Amino acid sequence: MAPSAKKDTTSRARLSAVIKSARDIMRKDAGLNGDLDRLPLLSWLLFLRAFDALEAEREVTGEESIIKPDYQWRAWADDETFTGEDLLSFINNELIPYLRGLSSDEPGDPRNVLSQVFGGVQNRMLSGYLFRDLVNQIRKIDFNSSDDIHTMAFLYESLLKEMRDAAGDSGEFYTPRPVIRFMVEQTFPKLGESILDPACGTGGFLVEAYTELAPQATGRMLQQQLVYNLRGIEKKPLPYLLCMMNLTLHGISAPNILNANALRKMIADTSPSTQVDIILTNPPFGGEEEDSIAKSFPSGYQTRETAWLFLHAVIRKLKPGGRCAIVLPNGALFGEGIGTKIRKKLLQECNLHTIVRLPQSVFAPYTDIPSNLLFFEKTGPTKEIWFYQIDPPEGRKGYSKTKPMRYEEYAACAEWWGGEERKERRENDHAWRVLISEIAESGYDLNILKPTVEASLPHHPPVDILKEIISTENSITATLISLLEELDSEA
Incomplete structure (x- = not known):
């Protein structure tokens, strides 16, 4: 040794x-x-x-x-x-x-x-x-x-x-470390960029960003700049305390963390000087904000659903050219009303280039709500969205507290990603592309599943494919005959 x-x-x-x-x-x-x-x-x-x-x-x-x-x-x-x-x-x-x-x-x-x-x-x-x-x-x-x-x-x-496990039992849960690491890496942070987590919890995203960038901060000035550029907001006193200690132990002697309601803070800070280069976050979802918070948002975007409010606030908080990686539940990807308006705003103001669809039980046992990782840049309207579905390993139905998702399970997606420029992406069994015109026609529904029929046909034997076609044709014929008989009886 x-x-x-x-x-x-x-x-x-x-x-x-x-x-x-x-x-x-x-x-x-x-x-x-x-x-x-x-x-x-x-x-x-x-x-x-x-x-x-x-x-x-x-x-x-x-x-x-x-x-x-x-x-x-x-x-x-x-x-x-x-x-x-x-x-x-x-x-x-x-x-x-x-x-x-x-x-x-x-x-x-x-x-x-x-x-x-x-x-x-x-x-x-x-x-x-x-x-x-x-x-x-x-x-x-x-x-x-x-x-x-x-x-x-x-x-x-x-x-x-251990604390997260205990908190999860009482209705709170935090982002697994492999999810955090993947989101930080695929955002490609650089030294000198301001990085914000407006729902920082115990500081996982900020610690990972610091770990990624610290080796590049080779002098005292660069180290001070890095620490200053890592920013967080946490509303609850307990996670705030744990975050401060976590960052301190990882070498950040003066953490730039605010103990406040992030939505109230972000919607009140309208100056361009308060905007940031990168936002990395897993905001609370499934809850409701108080009326005073909802009413502070612009007319037409006032809702008490926290996920939608955070998405709206994040869009405003990014600098022109800034980028974001955010965890959102499936429910934020579809539905009518204000949710549609916020998704439309996102697609018109930002390039939502990638949605990574996570396996259902990534946050188990605290919630089985299916979640997604959205990656976007404030560089102009979206033209197309790439979707990537990560499935559990073969033989695994899901995850649990004792058998969580591992970082290695993101390797195939990271390889497909195409680097910072996202070059040479290809459709495959896990990845597919949707044009913005199709999304607009669907009412800005982003809950788009993997195309299974087309993708599965080439992998089936020809005999099975013919049997499927004949079965479908027989079903259609039977339906038409039944409809014809009803019309004849009414004549």
């Missing part, structure tokens, strides 16, 4: 043991019920531990500390005699209120980040002694070590997956 591999293995084993001990400690506390309570607590403590490492760097360079000395992690966490009710009272009545109250008028100031992160934080632990044991475990993580940070990012992703 190479020295670096051995070092990574040792670091992972050590930190896995730390996280396991931390979770065992939290399980003993009567105030915490399940991972939906335990992971947020672990997240904001990790956040403070990581932020303290950044504070230490500021002090070395002579910069002013963001957090007052009495409230810095090292001041209270490193004092092992500070425990029990005294520690608990400090955390609940002094530290958290202090962090919530931080603010600055300067955009990008870490004080605003801290106040947003801790705006929704509550400490649910009831035992100050167990809290001290938990803090002592987190102190074993060295956020000045790139090895520890890298390993913690990996372990945190595993914790988030």
Whole structure:
């Protein structure tokens, strides 16, 4: 085993043991019920531990500390005699209120980040002694070590997956990592482009985009530009907290994430300066927005269906020439009324060049709603749409929590894609093309299935094809005879 591999293995084993001990400690506390309570607590403590490492760097360079000395992690966490009710009272009545109250008028100031992160934080632990044991475990993580940070990012992703599983059971679900990776890769992001996820959840799209682009950011200026250009909006406090920690662990020291209602924010920001180059997102669907949000949209596009509202807002948010990859349910692809208007707007203002139809159970077990990946560019009207159907592997009927869809299952689609220019695409058993004239005639219905009859005929033996034709002809003849008999009886 190479020295670096051995070092990574040792670091992972050590930190896995730390996280396991931390979770065992939290399980003993009567105030915490399940991972939906335990992971947020672990997240904001990790956040403070990581932020303290950044504070230490500021002090070395002579910069002013963001957090007052009495409230810095090292001041209270490193004092092992500070425990029990005294520690608990400090955390609940002094530290958290202090962090919530931080603010600055300067955009990008870490004080605003801290106040947003801790705006929704509550400490649910009831035992100050167990809290001290938990803090002592987190102190074993060295956020000045790139090895520890890298390993913690990996372990945190595993914790988030467990969190998503728990959240899914309560009606929420998040985008599987293979879906995220495929969407990011087929959008072909470039260094210097602004990238937004307006429903960022725990930050999966932004982490993947950062992972894709970070190797190109070879200098401090480029690294700062990359971090600034990764933007997210998340409405709910818990996913927002988890997102901030996720991005921090992946090397984004000052995440550009807003805790707000994305629809309200996007529809209010009409200035071209707020538009972005790329949008990568899986917006919530199947729910309804409040009336005030729906009424803030232009006349004729006011609906409470979240998927349609997000699609409309995304079109407006893209710069001219910008591009988007978005997850949408089948229900957003067809239907009359406002949905038709929004799809028409999409096809008239953007080039919807590809719709990838996913297998039905990709998001199982949380929902069986069939979903699609839409890829479009704000470069003018659509002339044709390519559809690509991804089917489960041979012998598999679907997916589950224990047997999810794998990234390798997107390989054939990625190869067919034709690179950034989408050159030399060909129709095959999975891919077909539809002209915009046909779509307009159908009332802008995008729920277009794979043409099965024509595609299947060449693969059938000639005898079977003739039998199918004779059977069809016999059925038509029988229907005509029956109709003739009815007409004769009425004469």
